[in-house]
Amino acid sequence: MPVMAQGDGTVQKDVSSAKSAKNPVDVKGIIFGHIGDSYEWHITKIGNTTLSIPLPIIVYSSTTGWHSFLSSRLKENGGIYEGFSLAPAGSKYEDKLVEHNASGQEVRPFDISITKITLAIFINSFLLLVIILGVARWYKKRPQDAVAPKGFVGFMEMVIMMIEDDVIKSCVGPKYKKFSPYLLTVFFFILICNLMALIPFFPGGVSVTGNIAITMFLALCTFVLVNVFGTKSYWKGIFWPDVPLWLKVVPIMPVIEFFGIFTKPFALMIRLFANMISGHMAMLVLTSLIFITASFGAAMNSAMTVASVFFNIFMNALEILIAIIQAYVFTMLSAVFIGLAQTNEEPKKIEK
Amino acid sequence: MLLSSVLLQAAAAAVGLGKLGAFIGAGLAVIGAGIGIGRIGGSAMDAIGRQPEASGDIRNNMIIAAALVEGVALFAIVVCLLVYFL
Numbered sequence: 226m227p228v229m230a231q232g233d234g235t236v237q238k239d240v241s242s243a244k245s246a247k248n249p250v251d252v253k254g255i256i257f258g259h260i261g262d263s264y265e266w267h268i269t270k271i272g273n274t275t276l277s278i279p280l281p282i283i284v285y286s287s288t289t290g291w292h293s294f295l296s297s298r299l300k301e302n303g304g305i306y307e308g309f310s311l312a313p314a315g316s317k318y319e320d321k322l323v324e325h326n327a328s329g330q331e332v333r334p335f336d337i338s339i340t341k342i343t344l345a346i347f348i349n350s351f352l353l354l355v356i357i358l359g360v361a362r363w364y365k366k367r368p369q370d371a372v373a374p375k376g377f378v379g380f381m382e383m384v385i386m387m388i389e390d391d392v393i394k395s396c397v398g399p400k401y402k403k404f405s406p407y408l409l410t411v412f413f414f415i416l417i418c419n420l421m422a423l424i425p426f427f428p429g430g431v432s433v434t435g436n437i438a439i440t441m442f443l444a445l446c447t448f449v450l451v452n453v454f455g456t457k458s459y460w461k462g463i464f465w466p467d468v469p470l471w472l473k474v475v476p477i478m479p480v481i482e483f484f485g486i487f488t489k490p491f492a493l494m495i496r497l498f499a500n501m502i503s504g505h506m507a508m509l510v511l512t513s514l515i516f517i518t519a520s521f522g523a524a525m526n527s528a529m530t531v532a533s534v535f536f537n538i539f540m541n542a543l544e545i546l547i548a549i550i551q552a553y554v555f556t557m558l559s560a561v562f563i564g565l566a567q568t569n570e571e572p573k574k575i576e577k
Numbered sequence: 578m579l580l581s582s583v584l585l586q587a588a589a590a591a592v593g594l595g596k597l598g599a600f601i602g603a604g605l606a607v608i609g610a611g612i613g614i615g616r617i618g619g620s621a622m623d624a625i626g627r628q629p630e631a632s633g634d635i636r637n638n639m640i641i642a643a644a645l646v647e648g649v650a651l652f653a654i655v656v657c658l659l660v661y662f663l
Contacts, residue, residue, distance in 0.1 A: 391637075492648060492649075492652075495648070495651065495652055495655060496645075496647075496651060498655075499648070499652070499654055499655045500647070500648070500651060503651065503654060550640060550644050551644065553641075554641060554644040554645070554648075557641065
């Protein structure tokens with residue numbers, strides 16, 4: 226009876242509508258929380274307690290010198306500790322550690338903290354070292370050509386030989402032995418980082434290659450290798466190519482080739498970064514569809530849950546394929562660029 | 578004609594004209610990627626039909642070319658994401 230229950234009914238309705246208005250599902254926050262970097266590794270939330278690993282913050286402020294403390298201290302002391310605090314939403318340095326200088330402005334100190342992505346790089350590199358050095362030890366303990374390896378060592382040998390023969394030897398050319406360690410390392414590092422990002426729980430779940438700084442560094446390594454070890458005929462081919470004079474003097478070809486030096490590693494960086502991040506964003510958005518439609522009623526919610534689970538399984542399988550292909554393409558393109566810079570041919574003079 | 582302009586105005590009023598541009602750009606980028614990779618797959622099918630023994634080599638080259646074309650399309654996606662989130 227609406228009149229009798231008016232007191233309770235309206236209060237209930239106001240509380241529930243206020244709750245659903247104050248807690249809509251923050252999709253953007255969820256996505257950037259997973260993909261972005263942070264000063265703690267959030268694992269899960271059991272009941273009302275959040276389970277997360279606090280990570281060390283190591284900063285050097287120009288006014289007060291070195292500070293290093295665990296990020297849990299920030300939370301214990303109400304968000305500010307030793308003059309440092311996390312910048313609030315909307316500021317230029319949102320969610321990063323800032324301090325306030327004498328005039329009250331936010332200033333970023335020199336920050337070399339072990340953040341979530343840094344710890345993930347350490348874990349992935351450690352995993353890579355354990356796998357590769359463990360396989361290498363199998364070969365060191367036996368004389369050469371004694372017996373063919375079986376099991377995991379045999380599988381690793383197959384993969385390494387496939388990369389070495391199909392990609393490195395054919396793309397780099399005769400001087401492949403000098404560059405083969407770098408190319409194999411880059412292939413396995415990108416492969417392990419991509420695959421660890423698809424594992425949803427600790428120690429996986431952090432997309433290292435979905436961070437543009439990491440892919441920029443990998444592309445920078447290729448850039449340095451291509452240009453520092455480029456032969457003289459490579460540089461001659463860029464600045465004074467063997468083309469008709471009117472293309473060289475009005476400098477069309479040299480300018481195009483000069484920009485090509487920078488655009489090729491840039492494309493490597495963007496390709497790997499965009500492939501990884503788009504896959505992760507798609508999976509996160511599909512998962513948060515379930516929570517967005519939770520307030521729309523039981524029928525719609527269960528339909529969306531079934532659809533979202535199927536799409537997520539499909540996206541996960543596709544992401545595994547894309548992880549392997551992107552590592553292969555990065556290695557192959559780096560090998561091709563290095564091989565193009567190792568040309569030693571003298572352009573043949575055509576007898577007129 | 579009138580319906581499409583009304584829908585466009587409603588969408589622009591809801592999200593803002595800049596973000597509407599990001600949505601349209603992402604859709605166009607996907608069209609480009611779809612056409613490009615479709616052509617690569619089509620020629621790969623033709624080539625396998627002509628010479629079935631070479632299907633392994635053709636498959637490897639098709640995957641590499643598809644990854645390269647997809648990389649170019651993802652340039653556009655990255656720009657659209659920048660417009661949308663910044």
